[in-house]
Amino acid sequence: MIPFLGPLDTFPPVAAAREEMGGLLAVGGGLQPDRLLDAYRRGIFPWGTVDGLPLWYSPDPRMVLFPAEFRLHRSLRKTLRSGRFEVRLDTDFAAVMGACAATPRPGQDGTWITAEMTDAYCRLHELGWAHSVETYEAGRLVGGLYGLAIGRMFYGESMFAHRTDASKVAFAHLVRYLVTHHFAMIDCQMYTDHLASLGGREIPRADFLGRLADLTAAPGGRGTWAFAVAPADW
Numbered sequence: 001m002i003p004f005l006g007p008l009d010t011f012p013p014v015a016a017a018r019e020e021m022g023g024l025l026a027v028g029g030g031l032q033p034d035r036l037l038d039a040y041r042r043g044i045f046p047w048g049t050v051d052g053l054p055l056w057y058s059p060d061p062r063m064v065l066f067p068a069e070f071r072l073h074r075s076l077r078k079t080l081r082s083g084r085f086e087v088r089l090d091t092d093f094a095a096v097m098g099a100c101a102a103t104p105r106p107g108q109d110g111t112w113i114t115a116e117m118t119d120a121y122c123r124l125h126e127l128g129w130a131h132s133v134e135t136y137e138a139g140r141l142v143g144g145l146y147g148l149a150i151g152r153m154f155y156g157e158s159m160f161a162h163r164t165d166a167s168k169v170a171f172a173h174l175v176r177y178l179v180t181h182h183f184a185m186i187d188c189q190m191y192t193d194h195l196a197s198l199g200g201r202e203i204p205r206a207d208f209l210g211r212l213a214d215l216t217a218a219p220g221g222r223g224t225w226a227f228a229v230a231p232a233d234w
Helices: 033-041 074-082 093-102 115-126 166-180 193-197 205-217
Strands: 024-028 045-050 053-057 062-065 086-089 130-137 140-150 153-161 185-189 201-203
Touching: 033 045, 033 115, 033 140, 033 205, 045 115, 045 185, 062 205, 074 166, 086 166, 093 115, 093 130, 093 140, 093 153, 115 130, 115 140, 130 166, 140 166, 153 166, 153 205, 166 185, 185 205, 201 205
Parallel strands: 153 185
Antiparallel strands: 024 053, 045 053, 062 185, 062 201, 086 130, 130 140, 140 153
């Protein structure tokens, strides 16, 4: 039976996650900032809600991408150098979440990014924990991604693209930022062919948790992200 969490209940051990249910660990407990940050530090993340109650997951194996292993394919490098897209950080977090929620996904009926999830992550953004990378074409938002940064660990949540390569461009800029600021791992949560094509791979949950403890304990400043990368830099 999946545990139900009350407001003050702690998470069960991740070893109790039901792998036959995608790594589902618990239900409930709310989406307050402290609860979310505690979950991520433990290798747990919320994936949708049922009747307003969050569903908490910790799958094994875990899909990750080590920034040094990012695959910058020749075609993507060409797109980055073309200057076709403008990339910004943390200028419209809510719009990125909204676009991620509204963009249809193959094999998915609806979205796990509910109103409750949107409110919770926008609050984390206001507190300096959650960040967005945005891709613009002719001033219009056409792609992007969002996630959380704790210490030297980045947790990717979702991405979208309304133009070819728009999300890949955002991801390339994310990796550039993370390398520059000495982040060591990106949590991609679950396997997709798209992430694997960019260099992501699965590792055992125990390995993931061992790395996570050190990375989240590392000093890391909260606040708004910003950078400037010229097309020629690629």
